[in-house]
Amino acid sequence: MIPLIYNEWLKMVRKKRIWVITLILLVLIPIFTYAQFRTIQQTVAEMGTSDWRALLQQQIIDQQNRLSSSRLPEEWRDWIKLSIQQQQYYLDHDINPTAPGAPTFVRKFIEESVSLFLPLLVVVLAADIVSSEHTAGTIKSLLTRPVQRWKVLLSKYLALLLSISVLMMITAILSYLISGVIFGYQGWNMPVLTGFQEQNGQLITSFVHLVPQWKYILMAYGLAWFTCVAVGTLSFMVSVLVRGTAASMGVMLAAVISGSLLAQLAPTWSMLKYFAFTHLRLTDYLSGKPILIEGMSLSFSILVLSVWSILAILIAFITFQRRDVLA
Numbered sequence: 001m002i003p004l005i006y007n008e009w010l011k012m013v014r015k016k017r018i019w020v021i022t023l024i025l026l027v028l029i030p031i032f033t034y035a036q037f038r039t040i041q042q043t044v045a046e047m048g049t050s051d052w053r054a055l056l057q058q059q060i061i062d063q064q065n066r067l068s069s070s071r072l073p074e075e076w077r078d079w080i081k082l083s084i085q086q087q088q089y090y091l092d093h094d095i096n097p098t099a100p101g102a103p104t105f106v107r108k109f110i111e112e113s114v115s116l117f118l119p120l121l122v123v124v125l126a127a128d129i130v131s132s133e134h135t136a137g138t139i140k141s142l143l144t145r146p147v148q149r150w151k152v153l154l155s156k157y158l159a160l161l162l163s164i165s166v167l168m169m170i171t172a173i174l175s176y177l178i179s180g181v182i183f184g185y186q187g188w189n190m191p192v193l194t195g196f197q198e199q200n201g202q203l204i205t206s207f208v209h210l211v212p213q214w215k216y217i218l219m220a221y222g223l224a225w226f227t228c229v230a231v232g233t234l235s236f237m238v239s240v241l242v243r244g245t246a247a248s249m250g251v252m253l254a255a256v257i258s259g260s261l262l263a264q265l266a267p268t269w270s271m272l273k274y275f276a277f278t279h280l281r282l283t284d285y286l287s288g289k290p291i292l293i294e295g296m297s298l299s300f301s302i303l304v305l306s307v308w309s310i311l312a313i314l315i316a317f318i319t320f321q322r323r324d325v326l327a
Contacts, residue, residue: 004155005162012125012163021121021167025174033105033179040100052096060087082290085203086196093193095210101187102180103213107220109175114224115281118171119231119256125163126235127249129156130320153320157236157313164228168221192216196288208288216286223282230305231256234276237312240320256280263293270295276308 012018044050047058063080066072072080090097098104110118130153176185194216195207211219235252242248259277262269272278273296284291285298 001151001155001158004151005158008129008155008159009162012129012159017125018163018166018170021124022170022174024121025171026178029109029174029178032109033182036105036108037182052098053091053094056087056091056097060084060091063087079290082198082203086288086290089196089203089205089208090193095191095193097193099187099190100183101190102176102183102185103187103190103217105179105183106172106175107192107213107217109179110171110217110220110224111283111287113171114227114283116256116260118167118224118228119277119280120253121167122164122228122231123235123249123252123256125167126160126232127239127252128245129160129236130239149321150317153240153317157233157316160232160236161229164232165225168225168228172217172221188212188214194219194286194288198290203288220283220286223286226302226305227280227282230276230309231280233309233312237316240316268294273300274304276305279304 043055047055049055063084067077067080087097098108190213191210192213193208194211195205195209197204197207231252234255235248238251239248242251256277259275259280262272262275263278266272270293273293278293279296279301281289282298282301285301
């Protein structure tokens with residue numbers, strides 16, 4: 001099995017997908033870093049102070065002003081109220097949630113990119129892992145080897161998991177190294193609050209506790225890795241079902257983007273909580289960000305993603321075993 005996995009990993013490296021994704025990160029992370037730096041500078045200039053307490057207080061005031069709008073949907077109104085309560089908690093306990101530093105950027109970057117940016121990169125890696133064999137015409141020679149089909153497919157899946165892990169590692173390293181040039185490399189032991197919960201529109205702080213930022217980042221990246229594995233597994237299934245690379249990638253890109261849009265446009269639709277792509281923001285449970293869709297929790301989201309992933313694996317292996325791919 002190990003030689004098979006190594007062979008599939010070499011195939012992925014030769015396709016230069018990892019290098020293309022690394023190049024994308026090398027281009028976009030500096031842009032994100034500079035954009036955040038400019039936003040901070042502009043906010044400080046408008047407020048006339050760099051005191052984080054004054055800046056956070058102004059954010060609370062701005063959100064309270066938004067609540068006065070009669071056109072604001074009720075679900076968004078509840079979300080803003082919870083956000084205000086959380087910001088006030090930080091203020092009351094004298095904890096800066098956005099202290100400058102590369103570790104803070106790494107934390108914020110993974111929290112914001114887990115719902116769309118990273119899943120799209122995973123789709124680029126995974127969407128053609130099997131369908132490309134049909135497109136290139138190598139599927140026949142691959143399956144004429146004295147190796148059982150399920151082993152061939154399993155080696156591809158394990159190579160994909162390895163690629164996703166490498167992607168997460170590259171993202172973390174580049175985020176830290178590049179953002180540190182502007183923000184500095186300090187802040188690993190800065191205290192971060194976690195454990196916020198919501199109940200009947202009220203913020204529950206009974207389970208809130210402090211953790212070092214390095215520990216928080218490890219937890220956030222663990223949840224993001226699980227999200228990316230789920231997206232990669234679903235992409236893997238589509239790659240088995242659809243023989244064309246372009247069609248396979250198109251299906252997954254549409255699914256990931258539509259899941260993000262549906263969560264924003266129709267949060268009151270109760271059936272959304274059973275769709276896999278509305279559960280990608282697992283880090284929101286860690287940071288305590290309000291969840292728009294009612295009835296969702298960390299355990300429920302992990303369960304939904306796990307069920308979809310297991311079904312995807314079963315469908316992929318059954319289809320690959322039974323399909324007449326040599327025809």
